[in-house]
Amino acid sequence: MSIHTLEPTAIWSHFATINAIPRASKKEEAIIEYMLSFGKSLGLFAERDEVGNVLIRKPATSGYESKSIIVLQAHLDMVHQKNAETDFNFETSGIQMLIDGDWVRADGTTLGADNGIGVAAIMGVLASSDIPHPAIEALFTIDEETGMTGAKSLAPGWLTGSYLLNLDTEDDEEITIGCAGGVDVTATGALREEATTAYDTLVHIAVKGLQGGHSGMDIHKGLGNANKLLMRVLDSVISEADARLYTVDGGGLRNAIPREATATLACRSADAAGIRDMVKRTQQIIAKEYAATEPSLAISTTQENADDELSVLTVESQQKFVAVCNVAHHGVFRMSAVFPDLVETSNNVARIVLKSGKYTILCLTRSAIQSSKEYLAMILRSTFEMLDAEVAFSGDYPGWEPEPEGELVQLTADTYRRLFNSEPSVCAGHGGLECGLIGKVYPNLKMVSVGPTIRGAHSPDERASISSVAKFWNFFLELLKNTP
Structure with missing residues (x-):
């Protein structure tokens, strides 16, 4: 038909x-x-x-x-x-x-x-x-x-x-x-890098298989955000292993809950297998948590040889970057006190990009109450300013x-x-x-x-x-x- x-x-x-x-x-x-x-x-x-x-x-x-x-x-x-x-x-x-x-x-x-x-x-x-x-x-x-x-x-x-x-x-x-009304919150900046020949292997981490959805109508459903899950995985690795963050590319449009995200870590070849095992263990923990809402979630790794010299984030820079991305609020911030089961205020961490030390983080903050929208946007600004980011508000609509x-x-x-x-x-x-x-x-x-x-x-x-x-x-x- x-x-x-x-x-x-x-x-x-x-x-x-x-x-x-x-x-x-x-x-x-x-x-x-x-x-x-x-x-x-x-x-x-x-x-x-x-x-x-x-x-x-x-x-x-x-x-x-x-x-x-x-x-x-x-x-x-x-x-x-x-x-x-x-x-x-x-x-x-x-x-x-x-x-x-x-x-x-x-x-x-x-x-x-x-x-x-x-x-x-x-x-x-x-x-x-x-x-x-x-x-x-x-x-x-x-x-x-x-x-x-x-x-x-x-x-x-x-x-x-x-x-x-x-x-x-x-x-x-x-x-x-x-x-609800909304406002776009955009954080941009640059992180310290260092050139090194110590790392000869790149480990690529990919989060896929999430449902995604509308960042307003679906934000309360407990769906996975690929950006946030990726940062959780990265934290579990860099807190234990000698690895440096090279690139991040996650999410897409501000009004879509991110379904996919990728990152690349530089490491020594002798450490690559251990890093991939860490990712696998974290994936098993996350998969269990999201079994009901994200049954198709997949977190995978691949590896390849690196160039002779790489520019990677310093230890301090990557720790701060991953920590801030983990802290940035995603999901329901407050439920309505007037309409039962209605989300009043929320935020979608929609896009995270890191390349050559420069990063961009895009969010869409929504609320039925103007002052609550402004408050959550202020919290996000304060969060991103921990990275010395330039934070801009745009696209505000009532x-x-x-x-x-x-x-x-x-x-x-x-x-x-x-x-x-x-x-x-x-x-x-x-x-x-x-x-x-x-x-x-x-x-x-x-x-x-x-x-x-x-x-x-x-x-x-x-x-x-x-x-x-x-x-x-x-x-x-x-x-x-x-x-x-």
Whole structure:
């Protein structure tokens, strides 16, 4: 069966089409041009703003002219992640999709259901001739995944709607009414090295097989962080063996929990076997701890001969570097005191790179409370300054404050109950949605977020439920009919 023929075809056919277009964050020009052409091909008003956000307007269908204008919003970019063994070029190839029971997934890469399903659902309504709806402003933002620069750059007056449906929630039982804000924390610096000919062997350590996942929505699940596990292994080695740290390369995007990380140690050939045994012993301890959450965890070693002379970290430098990376907080920092089982504040140690003595450590700190976000960012700054690092804060975006008693929230929940004869989960989420930023520019815009069930977002295990997409589509169309 083809993805194009899955039901509802109004979503899946458009999803398959946009998934053939590379659309990494900050590289969205092709998808921007496609969306403009799509809107114009339907005879609709379509334009882009200076940064690349696309707005398509569609008039109300007959009988719905008196209803309020509704903004339908989703983001065009997707996270590009792949398994190390997958041979795939995101810049030139479309996503290779497959059907696995009730799931659509990709072949060794992220799927792009986050937020491609939302984009495709809006496209389905725009292209329809038989779906009743009020006047629509379809807003497709760019760069949501790596800075939300599209939402940050929205100009006042571009949107005229009274209500906004964000289609970036990833559980079909949830109605999201708030989310965390975030800030990027970046530490950079240089460590002392020394040239030596004493070490004739390189031992490469690789942490692989972790699930990864969304650094907001999955941060509470106890999943392994490859960077943190690698530093734990390195500490066990350098505290006992005569070995020097040469390179580190771990993790990737700030909003993805790291799945893989590697490091290289320089040592004497006579010590290599002992070092590999130390890694194996530590791996066995870690594997036992993570047996339930990371059953595919693998920590392996290989070795090769080294060059005649190497520049490696000094003993003091490597001890300090590994210690600071181990101390840097990863995971849940504080749970919400307002919403049960909701993470309030967290941090993702997303990327660690060390090469030629120079290092970069990237984190994404999230919180529903601005002061708590600032406090954890300060703790991280203090931690990294122990390395004499330059610490920069960037990409700061606000949270979205919930309004549980709002008119649109109540309407959305009532519609869900009527359609499915069950109670929705009306909640705030720990992931970052653009509603907080949009609300800063349009403070009178009433907003909720809904979507189908998506699992493993931001990882190659990303998948979208076929039955849930059908359920979401029915819910979405009913909301369009019933907005005031």
